[in-house]
Amino acid sequence: MSAIQILFWFLSGLALVSAIMVLISKNPVHSVLWLVMVFFAISGHYILMNAQFLAIVNLIVYAGAIMVLFLFVIMLMNLDKTSDPQKNWWMKLAGVISGGCLLMEMATLVRQAAEMKEKTVMMKEGSIGLIGNLGKLLFSDYVVPFEISSVLFLSAMVGAVVIGKKN
Amino acid sequence: MPIQYYILLALTLFSIGIVGVLTRRNAIIVFMCIELMLNAVNLLLVAFSKMQYNLAFTNNKATVAGSEAQLFVFFIMVVAAAEVSVGLAIIVMMYRNVHSVDVNFLNRLKN
Amino acid sequence: MNQLVYLVPLFPLIGFLINGLGRKSLSKSLIGVIGSGTILASFIVSLVLFFNVKNNGAVVVDYFNFINIDSLKISFAFQIDALSSLFLLIITGVGFLIHVYSTAYMQDEEPQHYGRYFAYLNLFVFSMLLLVMGANYVIMFIGWEGVGLCSYLLIGFWFKNDNYNYAAKKAFVMNRIGDLGFLLAVFWLIAKLGTANYADVFAHASSLTPFDVTAITLLLFVGAMGKSAQIPLYTWLPDAMAGPTPVSALIHAATMVTAGIYMIARSNVLYSMSAVTMNVVAIIGLVTALFSATIALKQNDIKKVLAYSTVSQLGYMFLGLGVGAYTGAVFHVMTHAFFKALLFLGAGSVIHAMHHEQDIRKMGGLKKHLPITHLTFLIGCIAISGIPPFSGFFSKDEILAAAFAKNPVYWGLGVAGAAMTAFYMFRLYATTFLGTFRGTHDQEHHLHESPSAMTIPLMVLALLSVVGGFVGVPEILGGHHELHGFLSSVLTTEVAHESSKNTEYVLMGISVAIAAIAIIFAINKFSKKPELQDAQGFGKVLENKWYVDELYDTFFVKTTLAKAKFLKDIIEKNVIDGAVNGVGKLVNYSSRQLRLIQSGQVGNYILFMVLAIVVVILLWVNDNHLYQYISKLF
DSSP, X not given: OOHHHHHHHHHHHHHHHHHHHHHHOSSHHHHHHHHHHHHHHHXXXXXXTTOHHHHXXXXXXXXXXXXXXXXXXXXXXXXXXXXXXXXXXXXXXXXXXXXXXXXXXXXXXXXXXXXXXXXXXXXXXXXXXXXXXXXXXXXXXXXXXXXXXXXHHHHHHHHHHHHXXXX | OBHHHHHHHXXXXXXXXXXXXXXXXXXXXXXXXXXXXXXXXXXXXXXXXXXXXXXXXXXXXXXXXXXXXXXXXXXXXXXXXXXXXXXXXXXXHHHHHHSOOBGGGOOGGGO | OGGGTTHHHHHHHHHHHHHHHTTTTSOHHHHHHHHHHHHHHHHHHHHHHHHHHHHHOOEEEEEEEEEEETXXXXXXXXXXXXXXXXXXXXHHHHHHHHHHHHHHHTTTSOHHHHHHHHHHHHHHHHHHHHHHHBSBHHHHHXXXXXXXXXXXXXXXXXXXXXXXXXXXXXXHHHHXXXXXXXXXXXXXXXXXXXXXXXXXXXXXXXXXOHHHHHHHHHHHHHHHHHHTTOTTSOTHHHHGGGSOHHHHHIIIIISGGGHHHHHHHHTHHHHHTOHHHHHHHHHHHHHHHHHHHHHHTTOOBHHHHHHHHHHHHHHHHHHHHHTTOHHHHHHHHHHHHHHHHHHHHHHHHHHHHTTSOOBXXXXXXXXXXXXXXXXXXXXXXXXXXXXXXXHXXXXXXXXXXXXHHHOHHHHHHHHHHHHHHHHHHHHHHHHHHSSOOOSOHHHHHHOOOOOHHHHHHHHHHHHHHHHGGGGGOOGGGTOOOHHHHHHTTTSOOOOOOOSOHHHHHHHHHXXXXXXXXXXXXHHHHHHHSOOOSOOOTHHHHHHTGGGHHHHHIIIIIIHHHHHHHHIIIIIIIIIIHHHHHHHHHHHHHXXXXXXXXXXXXXXXXXXXXXXXXXXXXXXXXXXXXXXXXXXHHO
C-alpha cells in the first residue's frame, strides 16, 4: 500500500467520521469544530490530487472565514446543547432511512457503471491545479464570471446588512 | 486512485449532509449540513477534473483539460461565501424575532 | 289499389291521436263517432283490398327503409295477400262492431276516460293491422309489441283497482317471455339469411339447416305461446278479463290472441320443414285445449268461462296448425272471432244488465228479460259447440279431420275437448239464462235489455256465426271450400285426407253426436238446479284452475322475489351502497390525512423531496435510463 493510498483512506475516514460527528453532536459549537475537521480532510484530498490552489482557498474561505462566521453567530446567540431543539424520533428515523436509501441507490448505480471502472484519478502530479494555470484561465476566459462574482459579493454584503439591521 | 472511490466518498458525505438536514431542527446545524453537501460536490468535481486530466494527459503532456472543473469549484466557494453571509444574517434575524433557531417555528408556509 | 294500402292502419292511428289528445275536450258522442268511424273507414278500405287480392293477387307496398345497416336492409313494407286481407277483414269488421258496442257499454265512464278508452282501442287496432300487414318479421314485431302494450293498457283500464293492475302486469310479463322467443327467432333468421322479408325468407328457407329451422320455428312458437295463451304461458289470459268486456271480446278473444296463429300460418313454409316443431305445436295445442276445457267446466265467473274457452279454442287452432291444416286453423280463427266476440259481447250485455255482476250463480232466468241477448248468446253457444250448420262446426271439423289423418289419438282427444266445450258452454247458458232469477230483488227490478248500439252488433255477429262457416263447407258435404282456394296462394298444401268419405261421415257424426249429448246433459242438469255451492273434491281442483297460478307463484314468482330481496337487502345495501359510501369515506379520510402533510415545516417538505428523488431514481434504474445517461458521461 503506497503512501498515497494510506493517506487517501486516512483522509476519507477522517472526513466521514467528522461529518457524522457534525450530525450527532449536541452542542452546536462542537458541530462547527467537527465541520472544520471535515474541511481540513477535504483540503487534504485536494492536496493529494495536487489541486493546491483549491486546497488553500478551501482552508481560508471555508475553514477560516465561513466557519468563524458560524462560530461567531453561535456564540452571539449563546446556544448550547440545552437549547438545542430536538426533532421527534420518527422524523429522525424517516430522515435517516430516506437518506440511506438515496445513498444505497446512487452507490449501486455508480458500481454498475462499467465505463467508470477503468478510470483513475491522477494523484500527486498534474499541473492544472496549480495557481499559475488557474489564474491564467480565470483572468482570460473566465474574467467576466469572476467580475460578476464581485458584484454578487457586494449584493450579498448589502443584503446581510439590510437583513441584520434592526427594523 | 479509481474514480469510484472518490465518487462513493462524495456520495457518502452528501448523504450525511442530507440526513443532517432531515434530522436536525437547529437552523445553524442545517445550514452547516448544506455546506457539507456543497463540499462533497466540490470534492467530486475536483476528482473528475483530475480524471479528465489523466485521460487527456496520455496523449498530450501539455494539456490543461479539467481546469474548468477546478474553476467551477472556485466559483462555488464564492457563491457559498455569499450565501453564508446572507443566510447567517437571516438566522440572526430569526433568532432576534422568535428567540429560537428551531426551523419548526418557520411554519408560515402552512398558510 | 296500392295507394289505398296505407290508409288501413292510418285511420285508426288518426282516431287514436284525436281521441287521445282531445279526450278532455271532445264530447262523448264525438269520441264514439270518431273511434268507430275510423275503424269503419278501415273496414271499407279493407273490403276493397280484399276483393282486389281476390281478383288480382297479392301486392307488396314498400314505403321506406326502416333499418339500413350494412347488408341488413329492412323496409317498412306492407304485404296484402290472401292471409293478411282475410285478417284485415276480421280485425276491422269485428273491431268495428265492438267499437259500436263499446259506445254504449262504456257510456257510464267520464268523458276523459271514455276518450282514453277509445284511443287505446284505436291504437290496438292500428297495432294489430301493422302486425298482419307487415311484409317482414320486424314490422310484425312492431305490431306484436304494440298489441301487447294496448292489451296491458286496456286490462288495466280501471287502474284504480290494484288487482286489475296486477292482471295487466301479469299479461305484460307473460307476453314478454314469449316476445323474447319471437325476437330471438327473428335475430336467428337475420343471422342466417340476412333478411326478415317473408318473401325472401320463404324463398331461401331450403338453405337453412334442419337444426336452424327447428330452432327458429320453436322460438317463434314460444312467441306464439305467449301471445296466444298456450301452455305454459296461458295464465295471463283468464286474468286479462279484468279489462272492460268489449276489450275482452276484441283483444282477448277475437283478434290479438290469434296473432300467434297468424304468425305460424304466415311462416307455414318454415313450419312444414320441421316435423319436430309440428309435433310440438300439435301436442301443446291439444294439451292446452283439453286442460283449459277442464278448467272451464267449473268456473263460475261468466267471463272466466269464456276466457278458458278461448284458451281451449286457441289450442284447437294450434292443433290444426300442428297437423298441417293451416287453412283449417285460419278458418277457425275467423269463425272463432265471430262467435267468441258474440259470446263476450253477450256476456257484456248480461253484465251490463246485472250492474257489473259476473257470478253466474247469482243470475238465472235472464231469458225473458234479455230476449235478444239470450237468442244471440244461444247462437254463439251452438256455434262454438260445433253443431251444424253453424260456423263452428265446419272449422272445427276441418281441424279434427286433419288431426285424424295425422293421428287418430289426436282426434279422439280433440273430440273429448269438443264435448267438454259443448258441456261447459251450455252449463254457462243454462245457468245464466234458464231457471229462475237468483240475484237480489233490486237487480231484478233493474233488469233491462241493452240499448240498440249493443244489440245490433250482437245480431250482426250472430248472423255471421250462423253463416260464417259456409265459406268453408267441405267437399264431402257437397260444398266448395272457397276459403281453401282463396288461401292456397299463401298456405302450403295440407296433408292429404287419407280417410275415405265414409270415415269422414262417421267422424263428423260422432263428434256432432257427442257434442249434442253433452248439450242436452248440460241443459238438463243446470237449467233446474244449478251448482250454487263451491265445488268439492276434484271439482275444487278444477275450480282453482289446477292450482297452476299457485304453482307458478311458488316456483317463479316467489323465487324471483327471494332473489330480488337478496339483491335488495344484501347486495344493494352492503355491496353497492357500501362501495359508494366507502369511496366517499375513503376520500374523506384520505384527504383528512393528506391535509396533515402540509405542515408548513420545511423539514417535512425536504423529506418528501428526498423520498421523491429516491422513487424517481428507482424508476429510472429500472428502465436503465439513468444508467445509460451516466454511461454517456464518461
